[in-house]
Amino acid sequence: MQTVKMYTTAVCPYCVQAKKILRSKGVEHIEEVRVDTAPQERMAMMELTGRRTVPQIFIGSMHVGGCDDLIALDNQGGLLPLLNGA
Numbered sequence: 708m709q710t711v712k713m714y715t716t717a718v719c720p721y722c723v724q725a726k727k728i729l730r731s732k733g734v735e736h737i738e739e740v741r742v743d744t745a746p747q748e749r750m751a752m753m754e755l756t757g758r759r760t761v762p763q764i765f766i767g768s769m770h771v772g773g774c775d776d777l778i779a780l781d782n783q784g785g786l787l788p789l790l791n792g793a
Contacts, residue, residue, distance in 0.1 A: 708734065708735075708792075709767040709790055709791070710736075710738065710767060711729055711734050711737045711738065711764070711765070711790075712737075712739075712740065712764075712765040713725065713726070713763070713764050713765070714749075714752040714761050714762060714764075715740065715741055715742070716743035716761050717741070717743055719761050719762065721773065721775075722762040725764060725773075725777050728774075728777055728778065728781060728786075729764075732781075733790070734790065740752070756772075758772075758773070760773060761773075764777055766789050767789075769789065771789075
């Protein structure tokens with residue numbers, strides 16, 4: 708199973724939804740980077756992704772995007788293969 712890293716904030720319903728989807732696919736550990744408590748992490752996230760919003764999700768070294776992107780990837784059948792390293 709690939710590592711999953713997610714930039715989040717404490718009160719983000721999309722972050723909660725994304726975590727729920729990932730856990731339903733067997734992800735046991737999500738490395739959360741809180742951008743609300745660490746402003747320098749938000750700057751790093753913006754440099755990496757070009758986006759300001761959370762969540763920003765990485766599976767392995769691939770930037771998946773936000774919650775809508777994660778849902779679209781799952782609907783296309785690409786989430787499980789990506790999580791499994793394909």
